[in-house]
Amino acid sequence: MNFGVEHELHKRRMSKNIGIGVVLVTFVALIFGLTVVKVTDGDVSSAIAGAASSE
Amino acid sequence: MSDTTLAKAEFDTESDISDYIALLKPRVMILVVFTALVGIIAAPIEVHPFTILVSIIFIALGGGASGALNMWYESDIDSLMRRTRNRPIPTGKITGDEAKAFGFALAGISVLMLGLSANWFAAALLVFTIFFYVVIYTIWLKRWTPQNIVIGGAAGAFPPMIGWAVATSGISVESVLMFSLIFLWTPPHFWALALFIRDDYEKASVPMLTVTHGRRSTRNHIFFYTISLALFALFTSFTSLGGWVYLGTALVLNSLFIAMAFNIWVRGDHEAEEDNFSVERRFFRYSLVYLFLQFGSILVDRGLGTNFSWGLL
Known part of the structure; x- marks a missing residue:
């Protein structure tokens, strides 16, 4: 059996898999970004500066 | 198989x-x-x-x-x-x-x-x-x-x-005004579509106005709803949502919209079928541009600070 030949069917399935991957990574990035914005009350740079000066 | x-x-x-x-x-x-x-x-x-x-x-x-x-x-x-x-x-x-x-x-x-x-x-x-x-x-x-x-x-x-x-x-009043603008815009937008795909709706037994009351009645409805929309859009210019850019945009966009709705109103089915509903198709496409520009003008007024400080509402 030859597994080397890629069928159009596999390309379509691959496109769905990549799509789900991109959606999940984007979702994680959004949650992370939103958490940072909420925790720092929207003032991210001051929060980072404050953390650095307290070290 | x-x-x-x-x-x-x-x-x-x-x-x-x-x-x-x-x-x-x-x-x-x-x-x-x-x-x-x-x-x-x-x-x-x-x-x-x-x-x-x-x-x-x-x-x-x-x-x-x-x-x-x-x-x-x-x-x-x-x-x-x-x-x-x-x-x-x-x-x-x-x-x-x-x-x-x-x-x-x-x-x-x-x-x-x-x-x-x-x-x-x-x-x-x-x-x-x-x-x-x-x-x-x-x-x-x-x-x-x-x-x-x-x-x-x-x-x-x-x-x-x-x-x-x-x-x-x-x-608030402003959000209700924006809601109303789209609410009044929707019927003429979709009725224009229904004029040129009437047969599709009939085949699917969807009771669109063109199927239940015919194209003549739909043309009347489009014209009068467009006038209502235009009056409302102009009135909105003088509320807290309005501004100089909104007013200017509303004047141009709504004059054109009424003129195009008038062209739909005065046409007969025979004439429309001869040119494959070109006027109705143009009205449908223009309605999309209309909504984007009218809402875009609200953004521009906010950005430039050209909002009217004296709103009627």
Whole structure:
């Protein structure tokens, strides 16, 4: 059996898999970004500066 | 059925990522994103840009969820209409159950995330919008009354109100004005479409105005609804939502819109069929430009600070 030949069917399935991957990574990035914005009350740079000066 | 035909059937109906994107009705989503963004930016309370981004994404996904659930419920009539027969469910790329599950999952995620990123009032408005589009419009009104798109148009009018609620956690005169603008715009927009795809609606037994009352009555309705919209849009110029740019844009856009609606009004079916409904098609396309520019002018006034300080409302 030859597994080397890629069928159009596999390309379509691959496109769905990549799509789900991109959606999940984007979702994680959004949650992370939103958490940072909420925790720092929207003032991210001051929060980072404050953390650095307290070290 | 042989192995070869089975394999071919599977190949022909195997979905790819574009079929799932099509389920979300991306063109409608553009309208949702833009009007919701205007709602957020026009509001008097500033929102962090990242919160705006996240909120807009999940408002858009909520709109997409409505689209998927609409396609699930309407797959029987979609397969009968030329305009919709290439959608993922009629072509067999995605099953009705898959679309339903996808729609409900997206609806849940989008509402939850909007509640967390913005506030629960905005999330509640999003729930109501999805409910209104799927249950009130798709399931109840669309197959029952020629007023389907008049009342159902409210679903498409909610996004700027949701955007406003993201910033303010409430409703105000301005958000109701933006809602009303889209609400009044929807009937002439869809009736123009119904004029040139009337036969599709008849075949699918959808009681659009063109099917139940004929094209003459629809032309009358388009003209008078366009006048109502124009009067309302001009009135809005003199409220707290208006400004110099809005006023100038409203004058130009609405004069053109009335002139085009007048051309539809005075035409007969014979004339329209001869040029393949070119005037009606132009009106339909222009109505999209109209809405984007009218809402865009609200943004420009906010950006330039050219809002009127004396609003009637």
